[in-house]
Amino acid sequence: MSSTTRILGIEGTAWAASAALYDSESDDVYIQSDAYEPDSGGIHPREAAEHMHEAIPRVVADVLEHARETADSASEPRVTDGSDRSSSRQRDSPIDAVAFSQGPGLGPCLRIVGTAARTLSQTLSVPLVGVNHMVAHLEIGRHTAEFDSPVCLNASGANAHLLAYRNGRYRVLGETMDTGVGNAIDKFTRHVGWSHPGGPKVEQAATDGEYVDLPYVVKGMDFSFSGIMSAAKQASDDGTPLEDVCFSLQENVFAMLTEVSERALSLTGSDELVLGGGVGQNARLREMLEDMCDQRGADFHAPKPRFLRDNAGMIAVLGAKMYNAGETIALEDSRVDPNYRPDQVPVTWRSAESELVVGRGDDDTEVRGAEALVDLDPTAGRVRKRRVAKTYRHPDLDDRLRRERTTLEARLTSLARRAGVPTPVLSDVDPLEATIELEYVGDADLRDGLTRERVRAVGRHLATLHEAGFVHGDPTTRNVRVSSERTYLIDFGLGYHTDHVEDYAMDLHVFDQSLVGTADDPEPLREAVQAGYREVGRERVLERLRDVEGRGRYVDE
Numbered sequence: 001m002s003s004t005t006r007i008l009g010i011e012g013t014a015w016a017a018s019a020a021l022y023d024s025e026s027d028d029v030y031i032q033s034d035a036y037e038p039d040s041g042g043i044h045p046r047e048a049a050e051h052m053h054e055a056i057p058r059v060v061a062d063v064l065e066h067a068r069e070t071a072d073s074a075s076e077p078r079v080t081d082g083s084d085r086s087s088s089r090q091r092d093s094p095i096d097a098v099a100f101s102q103g104p105g106l107g108p109c110l111r112i113v114g115t116a117a118r119t120l121s122q123t124l125s126v127p128l129v130g131v132n133h134m135v136a137h138l139e140i141g142r143h144t145a146e147f148d149s150p151v152c153l154n155a156s157g158a159n160a161h162l163l164a165y166r167n168g169r170y171r172v173l174g175e176t177m178d179t180g181v182g183n184a185i186d187k188f189t190r191h192v193g194w195s196h197p198g199g200p201k202v203e204q205a206a207t208d209g210e211y212v213d214l215p216y217v218v219k220g221m222d223f224s225f226s227g228i229m230s231a232a233k234q235a236s237d238d239g240t241p242l243e244d245v246c247f248s249l250q251e252n253v254f255a256m257l258t259e260v261s262e263r264a265l266s267l268t269g270s271d272e273l274v275l276g277g278g279v280g281q282n283a284r285l286r287e288m289l290e291d292m293c294d295q296r297g298a299d300f301h302a303p304k305p306r307f308l309r310d311n312a313g314m315i316a317v318l319g320a321k322m323y324n325a326g327e328t329i330a331l332e333d334s335r336v337d338p339n340y341r342p343d344q345v346p347v348t349w350r351s352a353e354s355e356l357v358v359g360r361g362d363d364d365t366e367v368r369g370a371e372a373l374v375d376l377d378p379t380a381g382r383v384r385k386r387r388v389a390k391t392y393r394h395p396d397l398d399d400r401l402r403r404e405r406t407t408l409e410a411r412l413t414s415l416a417r418r419a420g421v422p423t424p425v426l427s428d429v430d431p432l433e434a435t436i437e438l439e440y441v442g443d444a445d446l447r448d449g450l451t452r453e454r455v456r457a458v459g460r461h462l463a464t465l466h467e468a469g470f471v472h473g474d475p476t477t478r479n480v481r482v483s484s485e486r487t488y489l490i491d492f493g494l495g496y497h498t499d500h501v502e503d504y505a506m507d508l509h510v511f512d513q514s515l516v517g518t519a520d521d522p523e524p525l526r527e528a529v530q531a532g533y534r535e536v537g538r539e540r541v542l543e544r545l546r547d548v549e550g551r552g553r554y555v556d557e
């Protein structure tokens with residue numbers, strides 16, 4: 001297709017009133033933005049909407065003028081037989097379509113963007129394209145990296161999640177269980193009296209800091225910031241120097257994001273990672289991700305800052321891909337959605353060949369997991385697992401995590417077997433070397449041999465652990481080994497003792513996300529886990545699971 005596509009994009013989900021022109025032939029992205037800066041506190045939805053009301057018309061007018069000025073040099077719009085997409089451009093329109101952020105975001109802001117987009121589309125007689133803001137954060141990185149099938153870490157203000165493409169959708173492999181990563185940092189800076197946005201200030205202050213211990217919470221590929229944020233506020237109230245708190249906050253929060261990204265690469269078998277979102281402007285976060293990818297031989301790409309923070313360029317670029325796939329919407333379908341999730345979007349603009357092929361070779365004797373190097377000796381029936389140092393993590397944090405997890409893995413693997421769940425028998429533990437030796441079990445990972453029966457067994461096993469008062473912590477389709485007779489749970493390093501229903505539900509949620517991320521037809525399997533769980537466990541946990549799944553985490557003011 002030689003014709004050029006020209007899309008005008010509009011963004012205004014929270015703080016950035018932004019418009020952009022994308023020209024597919026030159027690949028040029030012209031962006032005009034006007035930021036809302038609160039006088040005090042965080043983002044006030046009403047004030048932000050007032051800002052949009054005032055600034056959106058201005059940035060749109062500017063970009064439209066640019067589009068008119070450059071229209072002559074773009075391929076001449078024609079009104080012909082309709083066989084060529086460029087022919088649909090109206091004779092007097094300098095663009096082919098208007099793309100706008102349809103959600104997620106603050107309702108009052110989104111509505112102003114929606115109205116502006118509808119008006120413009122009617123004035124110019126061009127179609128509308130409704131863009132999911134989070135998918136745009138992801139696609140801009142895939143576009144500028146020219147990666148085929150990356151895992152994407154979205155680290156923005158109101159969100160934090162890992163996405164990977166499977167079966168026509170971007171699946172959420174993991175996400176924050178409470179606030180977005182930028183909002184978490186901004187809340188801390190508000191507490192110490194710094195103005196919004198706090199991220200850049202924390203980055204600045206962190207340069208002179210020293211490491212102090214703070215909480216570190218990951219659950220499979222999910223994570224939570226509430227504990228570390230309260231601890232950081234407390235530490236500063238108690239007089240810990242702010243630069244030390246900022247430094248340690250960055251070290252822990254970004255190490256958590258890097259760890260879950262590595263786990264997603266390991267689970268999907270992808271060797272490409274892209275970063276998206278405003279927090280991606282942080283140099284320390286980019287450094288950690290780069291380092292992690294280097295260590296495991298994966299490619300990392302972070303778009304330029306102008307494409308990381310909220311901007312209409314990413315809306316226009318994805319708008320063009322969607323427009324070319326025929327994804328325009330009628331006026332009556334253009335309503336905005338403050339809770340629009342990325343996995344609700346049918347991805348029609350990508351070819352199916354870019355699907356990841358996952359699986360482990362039969363003759364591999366050394367496997368690199370997300371955390372460990374695992375030497376396999378099926379003949380001798382033995383496995384040696386070594387948690388290697390992660391150079392991206394602060395050495396104090398790294399030592400602590402590797403030692404704790406090795407000890408926990410040993411203890412909980414045995415405890416689970418005593419409770420009646422098949423697990424490998426342990427032969428040696430060395431916490432200082434972060435090494436354990438255990439029995440080789442199963443013929444394949446569950447990921448490579450998914451059946452309803454096996455998944456049902458996992459449901460029963462998880463319920464058995466929960467009834468015994470602990471969680472697995474990282475139940476994925478790679479942390480289950482299967483043979484013709486048995487289904488084993490392995491890799492208990494993220495497990496812990498707890499009697500909270502919420503923790504049990506999270507354990508199930510982590511497994512559920514891994515099914516959605518790795519199975520071709522996850523629905524019957526998702527039902528099978530719950531059926532298995534119901535045989536042994538409590539209904540309350542399943543009820544809580546539905547609650548966890550239903551939580552909207554997008555807008556947090």
Ligand SMILES: C[C@@H](O)[C@H](NC(=O)OP(=O)(O)OC[C@H]1O[C@@H](n2cnc3c(N)ncnc32)[C@H](O)[C@@H]1O)C(=O)O
Binds near residue numbers: 159185309310
């Ligand atoms: C729904 C949408 O409105 C929302 N947008 C959003 O959060 O804006 P974004 O531009 O992606 O990210 C802003 C966040 O990015 C943080 N930030 C900016 N520069 C930073 C830096 N150098 N280090 C850490 N955080 C930084 C800010 O503190 C703020 O919390 C989202 O994408 O979640």
Ligand SMILES: Nc1ncnc2c1ncn2[C@@H]1O[C@H](COP(=O)(O)OP(=O)(O)OP(=O)(O)O)[C@@H](O)[C@H]1O
Binds near residue numbers: 263371
């Ligand atoms: N006891 C075992 N018997 C057979 N295979 C095993 C055993 N332990 C590990 N493996 C294999 O090695 C892979 C990685 O092991 P493990 O999950 O323990 O490492 P990890 O680094 O914690 O991985 P991740 O965090 O990605 O789950 C497993 O998916 C499995 O294929």
Ligand SMILES: [Fe+2]
Binds near residue numbers: 157
């Ligand atoms: Fe954003």
